[in-house]
Every structure is written in structure tokens, then in C-alpha cells.
Amino acid sequence: METECRADAQLSDYAARVLEQVAVAPGCRLLTVSSPGLARAASPGQFALLGCGTGYDPFLRRPLSFHRVDLKRGEVSFLYRVKGVGTQWLAERRRGDVIPVLGPLGRGFRHSDRGKRGLLVGAGLGAAPLLFLAERLAGQAWSLTVLLGATTKTGILRADAFGRFGTVKTVTEDGSTPKKGTILDLLQEELNGGGWDTIYACGPRVVLKAVQEISARTGIPAQISVEERMACGLGACLGCACRSASSPGYLRVCREGPVFDAGEVILDD
Amino acid sequence: MIDLSVEVAGIRMQNPILVASGTFGCGEEYSPLLDVGRLGALVTKGITLKPWQGNKPPRICETPAGLLNAVGLQNPGVDAFIHEILPVMKGYGVPVIANIAGFTKEEFVEIAKRLTGAGVDGLEINISCPNVKSGGMALGTVPELAAEVVEAVVESTSLPVIVKLTPNVTDIVALARAVTDAGASALSLINTLLGMAIDIKSRRPVLGNVLGGLSGPAIRPVAVRAVWQVSQAVDVPVIGMGGICRGEDALEFILAGATAVAVGSAHFRDPLAAMKIISYLESYCEENGINDWQKLIGAAWKNK
Ligand SMILES: Cc1cc2nc3c(=O)[nH]c(=O)nc-3n(C[C@H](O)[C@H](O)[C@H](O)COP(=O)(O)OP(=O)(O)OC[C@H]3O[C@@H](n4cnc5c(N)ncnc54)[C@H](O)[C@@H]3O)c2cc1C
Ligand SMILES: Cc1cc2nc3c(=O)[nH]c(=O)nc-3n(C[C@H](O)[C@H](O)[C@H](O)COP(=O)(O)O)c2cc1C
Numbered sequence: 001m002e003t004e005c006r007a008d009a010q011l012s013d014y015a016a017r018v019l020e021q022v023a024v025a026p027g028c029r030l031l032t033v034s035s036p037g038l039a040r041a042a043s044p045g046q047f048a049l050l051g052c053g054t055g056y057d058p059f060l061r062r063p064l065s066f067h068r069v070d071l072k073r074g075e076v077s078f079l080y081r082v083k084g085v086g087t088q089w090l091a092e093r094r095r096g097d098v099i100p101v102l103g104p105l106g107r108g109f110r111h112s113d114r115g116k117r118g119l120l121v122g123a124g125l126g127a128a129p130l131l132f133l134a135e136r137l138a139g140q141a142w143s144l145t146v147l148l149g150a151t152t153k154t155g156i157l158r159a160d161a162f163g164r165f166g167t168v169k170t171v172t173e174d175g176s177t178p179k180k181g182t183i184l185d186l187l188q189e190e191l192n193g194g195g196w197d198t199i200y201a202c203g204p205r206v207v208l209k210a211v212q213e214i215s216a217r218t219g220i221p222a223q224i225s226v227e228e229r230m231a232c233g234l235g236a237c238l239g240c241a242c243r244s245a246s247s248p249g250y251l252r253v254c255r256e257g258p259v260f261d262a263g264e265v266i267l268d269d
Numbered sequence: 270m271i272d273l274s275v276e277v278a279g280i281r282m283q284n285p286i287l288v289a290s291g292t293f294g295c296g297e298e299y300s301p302l303l304d305v306g307r308l309g310a311l312v313t314k315g316i317t318l319k320p321w322q323g324n325k326p327p328r329i330c331e332t333p334a335g336l337l338n339a340v341g342l343q344n345p346g347v348d349a350f351i352h353e354i355l356p357v358m359k360g361y362g363v364p365v366i367a368n369i370a371g372f373t374k375e376e377f378v379e380i381a382k383r384l385t386g387a388g389v390d391g392l393e394i395n396i397s398c399p400n401v402k403s404g405g406m407a408l409g410t411v412p413e414l415a416a417e418v419v420e421a422v423v424e425s426t427s428l429p430v431i432v433k434l435t436p437n438v439t440d441i442v443a444l445a446r447a448v449t450d451a452g453a454s455a456l457s458l459i460n461t462l463l464g465m466a467i468d469i470k471s472r473r474p475v476l477g478n479v480l481g482g483l484s485g486p487a488i489r490p491v492a493v494r495a496v497w498q499v500s501q502a503v504d505v506p507v508i509g510m511g512g513i514c515r516g517e518d519a520l521e522f523i524l525a526g527a528t529a530v531a532v533g534s535a536h537f538r539d540p541l542a543a544m545k546i547i548s549y550l551e552s553y554c555e556e557n558g559i560n561d562w563q564k565l566i567g568a569a570w571k572n573k
């Protein structure tokens with residue numbers, strides 16, 4: 001079920017009905033909603049603002065990236081970690097419940113539609129926006145390697161799903177997967193092999209900063225998905241500032257991002 | 270359909286629902302979702318003389334029933350506003366009120382001069398911004414200083430001058446009287462309440478700017494009180510704002526003495542908030558057989 005404010009508008013506040021909600025790892029959930037209009041409009045790397053709770057507390061909506069879109073069935077999935085009040089409320093939604101979902105928002109991943117070699121880097125929950133991207137790229141004959149890293153084995157998310165679109169390599173800091181180390185170790189090994197056209201990365205700032213540095217050093221174009229606290233999600237409130245690398249001042253993560261070219265922004269601590 | 274039109278500071282509006290400065294961009298951001306042309310008026314983000322970067326992030330922190338913001342007046346400056354933003358805002362066919370922020374009296378005057386004849390319908394002097402180090406709220410907390418700024422701006426422009434007041438003062442009525450005597454044609458209240466939040470994990474302030482302005486339903490009773498007190502003390506119209514989310518809230522402000530109201534943070538929760546409030550007022554008047562809705566203004570203190 002969905003409502004559209006204006007028939008011609010793609011961006012809308014959709015009343016999305018929950019189809020399914022499953023735990024994929026401790027504290028991590030996969031939420032699938034029915035919203036054909038949103039499914040049609042969404043692209044990889046874009047996100048939505050989900051209304052949480054019915055009163056004024058929590059007050060702000062929560063930004064979540066599109067994890068998967070099933071166009072035929074009109075379904076949209078989110079992969080998220082239960083962190084605080086907002087995501088806790090989302091975790092309690094059951095089949096049939098309705099969630100207000102404002103989207104699609106922001107600028108997603110850019111890519112050539114002629115197959116190339118892509119390296120996807122997903123650190124922890126950073127896997128969330130990459131599955132949608134992997135499916136899109138694989139559909140355009142890209143050859144993909146997906147690197148998934150986490151502190152421990154249960155933090156490696158959706159490896160099977162990624163396996164349908166490319167080669168998956170995993171790493172954990174505690175060695176609970178065959179390979180022990182950080183995702184940056186794994187990334188360095190892959191780069192030594194050479195031949196990559198683009199790196200797409202999502203995860204904690206330390207990982208994104210390392211990817212920025214690698215991209216600058218090797219000249220391999222990279223795109224990073226950045227997070228910042230948001231209020232409007234539409235570019236109106238200027239709340240989600242990220243420092244611009246090319247001019248003094250800030251860019252809006254919700255509008256010029258959340259996916260930036262690696263050289264476009266300066267990630268402060 | 271019931272006529273909800275109203276005149277504030279000589280600016281004719283089709284209904285008394287405005288958007289609060291800094292929360293609605295230039296309208297374009299919301300235009301895919303709603304008909305911006307249905308609003309009573311658009312109010313710009315604070316405009317400074319020179320381009321201004323704003324504060325370092327994080328700029329937003331959710332708090333109980335509201336949020337703290339420390340955007341810090343990020344804007345491209347008055348000249349870029351006139352050439353790049355104003356044409357977009359005027360395209361919606363509703364009055365545009367320019368929220369202006371100087372760091373000195375002279376800057377306020379200069380911004381006002383440049384905007385005079387540029388196509389805006391009125392000025393809202395922001396002497397109440399908590400997110401900048403000088404000017405802003407400092408000028409707005411001392412009645413004599415505030416009056417000096419207002420007098421200078423009024424003398425320098427033919428545009429209606431609305432003055433936006435801060436609630437971060439001991440006596441908002443004294444401030445309201447001072448700026449009205451200095452020539453303000455209307456008052457906007459309230460701006461955000463100064464606040465802060467600390468992250469107990471990092472043991473550091475959440476906001477990049479440390480301090481921020483609190484808005485949303487959490488501040489509504491403070492705003493209603495301010496409108497109630499000020500509207501009884503001055504003869505100019507009051508534009509009420511602070512936590513208005515629903516039609517009922519807008520009505521509460523009108524009953525407290527507001528001639529018009531502005532919707533701000535509510536848009537972050539429901540982008541259609543202002544539209545729903547307009548519809549509510551229309552049906553409220555119809556259902557209650559109210560022909561002259563302006564009789565409701567200040568009814569809470571007029572009908573003792
Ligand atoms: C563009 C974008 C896409 C995102 N995609 C995903 C995703 O696919 N899966 C996922 O698990 N998480 C994602 N996040 C992070 C997610 O938004 C936060 O984890 C979530 O808002 C936390 O809300 P809460 O109420 O559970 O936590 P609380 O800590 O109670 O939240 C308090 C406030 O801080 C904000 N906040 C807290 N952490 C973050 C954060 N990392 N980024 C932005 N705001 C934050 C909340 O939105 C809320 O306003 C994304 C963030 C952004 C900006
Ligand atoms: C993100 C944000 C930015 C704001 N920017 C401005 C501004 O530039 N100038 C101004 O006078 N008020 C500014 N305000 C204050 C609002 O206009 C309004 O007075 C206040 O938020 C109370 O209304 P609300 O609770 O409905 O948001 C801002 C508020 C928010 C939340």
C-alpha cells in the first residue's frame with residue numbers, strides 16, 4: 001500500500017506496509033516493506049527517512065539506505081542495526097504495520113552502464129547500501145569483488161546475498177572467519193592485484209578516510225557513502241554538513257551526498 | 270471556502286500559516302512533496318552580508334520532543350541570495366520575507382538597503398540567533414541595543430520590518446516594547462531556546478558548536494506564554510512559532526494572541542505539517558461556523 005502526494009512525484013512520503021522483518025545477526029535486522037512507487041524511484045546509494053514512533057519522542061526521522069529493491073514485487077528492504085530508540089521502534093514493527101517512509105533522498109552511486117571491474121568495500125553495517133549497488137552493477141555486466149569486514153563473524157552481513165553478484169571475501173578482526181585482520185588489510189591485498197576501475201565504500205569514518213587516501217594515492221576513482229545527523233533530509237535545514245574539499249564551506253550529506261566522490265569531501269573527526 | 274487571509278505588517282497573506290526561518294530552505298526542497306503556493310508566506314534562512322559557512326558538524330541533536338540545532342547561519346550572503354535564491358522563492362506566488370542577520374548594526378542596515386527594491390515583501394530582523402558568537406542574540410537581549418538596530422533598519426528601508434525575538438531573556442515584554450517603540454511593524458516569537466547536550470560515551474558535547482538552539486514541541490508552552498504576554502503589551506501583530514505541529518497547536522497560538530503562525534521543526538517529522546494545519550483551520554472555521562476567524566486572535570485573554 002502506498003500514498004502519493006502528487007501523481008507525478010517520485011519523491012514522496014510513502015505509507016509503506018511491513019511485509020517481513022527478520023534478524024540477520026545479533027542486533028541487526030532486515031526490514032522489507034511494500035511500496036511499489038518507492039521501489040520504482042529508488043536508486044543504489046540513495047536513502048529514505050523513516051518515521052519512528054507515533055508521538056513526538058523520538059521526534060526526528062531516521063535515515064536508512066536502500067538495501068535491496070524488488071521492482072517486480074514493489075518491495076524495498078532496509079538492513080539496519082538496532083542502536084537507540086528509533087531503530088528499536090522499527091525493530092518492533094510487525095507484518096501489516098505501516099511506516100512513513102520519505103524518499104528516495106540524496107545522490108546515490110554513479111557508475112558506467114558498461115561492465116567494468118568494481119571493488120565493493122563494506123565495513124560492518126556498511127554492507128547495507130552495497131547489495132542494491134551490487135545487483136545493479138552485476139545486471140550491467142560488471143565484474144565485482146565484495147569485501148566484507150567486521151570485528152567478529154556475526155558482524156559479516158549478507159555474504160550469501162552478495163555471492164550472487166560477485167566474488168565475496170571476508171575478514172574479521174578476531175579471526176572468527178578464516179581470514180584475520182581489518183578490512184583495510186584485505187583492501188590493500190586486492191589493490192596489489194591491480195586492475196580496478198572503481199572502489200565503492202561504506203562504513204565507519206576511519207575506513208572511508210583510508211579509502212580516500214588510497215584513491216588519492218593510486219588514482220583509482222572511489223565513491224564513499226557518508227553519514228551525518230539529519231533533520232529534514234531534503235536539503236532545507238543545512239543540518240547535515242560535511243566539509244567540502246573544493247571550496248570553503250560545507251556540502252549537504254542529504255542532497256549533494258550521501259555518496260560523494262572520494263576527493264569531494266573532507267571527513268573531520 | 271472560508272477566507273483565512275490576513276495582513277501582517279502590511280503584507281497580505283492568503284492564510285496565516287508561514288514557515289519558520291531556516292527550516293524550509295527556499296521552498297524548492299519541499300516542492301516535490303507539496304504545493305508551496307498554498308502557504309501564507311515563505312521566510313528565508315538567515316541572510317548575512319557576506320557568505321557565511323556556518324558551524325562545524327554535528328549541527329543537529331535530537332532531544333525529548335524536539336531538537337537542538339547549531340547550523341550557525343550558513344548562507345551565501347545577501348548578493349547571492351538576491352540573484353540566485355530569491356527568483357526561485359518568488360516563483361511560488363506567495364510573499365517572501367527575508368530573515369536578516371547582521372553582526373553589527375551597520376551590517377543590518379547594509380543588508381536591509383540591498384534587499385530594498387530587490388523583490389522581497391518584508392524583512393524579519395533576526396536579533397535572536399543563539400548560534401553565532403557576536404551580533405545575533407547579543408544584540409537581541411538588551412532592549413536599548415535591540416531598539417537601536419531596529420530604528421536604524423526602519424530608517425534605511427521602505428520594507429515592512431518584523432523583529433524576531435529571543436526567549437533567552439528575563440523580560441521578553443520589555444524587549445518587545447523597546448523594538449515596537451523603535452518602529453517594528455510586527456514581532457516574530459520565539460526563536461530557539463539556548464541549550465546543549467553531552468554524549469555520555471565520548472564525555473564531550475554533542476554539537477560541534479557546543480551550544481545550540483532548542484526547537485520543536487518541547488518549547489511550545491514557552492512560546493505560547495511569550496505570545497500571550499507580548500500580544501497584550503504591544504499594538505503590532507505577533508507571528509507566533511515554537512513547536513507548532515498540528516492545527517490544534519496553531520489555534521492555541523492564535524487564541525494566545527498571534528495574528529499568524531510559523532511552522533518550523535514539525536516539517537522534519539511530517540513534511541506536510543503546514544499543509545495539514547491550513548486544512549485544519551479551514552475545516553475548523555467551517556465546522557464551528559466562524560465567518561471572521563480573526564475574532565479568534567487573542568480570544569484567550571480578550572474573553573476573560
Ligand atoms: C544517509 C544515511 C544512511 C544510513 N543508512 C543506514 C543503514 O542502511 N543501516 C543502518 O543500520 N544505519 C544507517 N544509518 C545510520 C542510522 O541512521 C542510525 O543508526 C540511526 O539513525 C540511529 O537511530 P536510533 O534512534 O536507533 O539511535 P539514537 O542514537 O538514539 O539516535 C539519536 C539521534 O542521532 C541520530 N543518529 C545516530 N547515529 C547516527 C548515524 N550513524 N548517522 C546519522 N544519524 C545518526 C539519529 O538519527 C537520531 O536523530 C544511515 C545514516 C545516514 C545518514
Ligand atoms: C535547523 C534550524 C535552523 C534555523 N535557522 C534560523 C535562522 O536562520 N534564522 C532565524 O531567525 N531562526 C532560525 N531558526 C529558528 C526557527 O525559525 C524557529 O524560530 C524555531 O525553530 C521555533 O519554531 P519550531 O519549534 O516550530 O521550529 C532555525 C531553527 C531550526 C530548527
Ligand code: FES
Pocket residue numbers: 229230231232233234235236237238239240252253254255
Ligand atoms: S538534513 Fe536538512 S539539509 Fe540535510
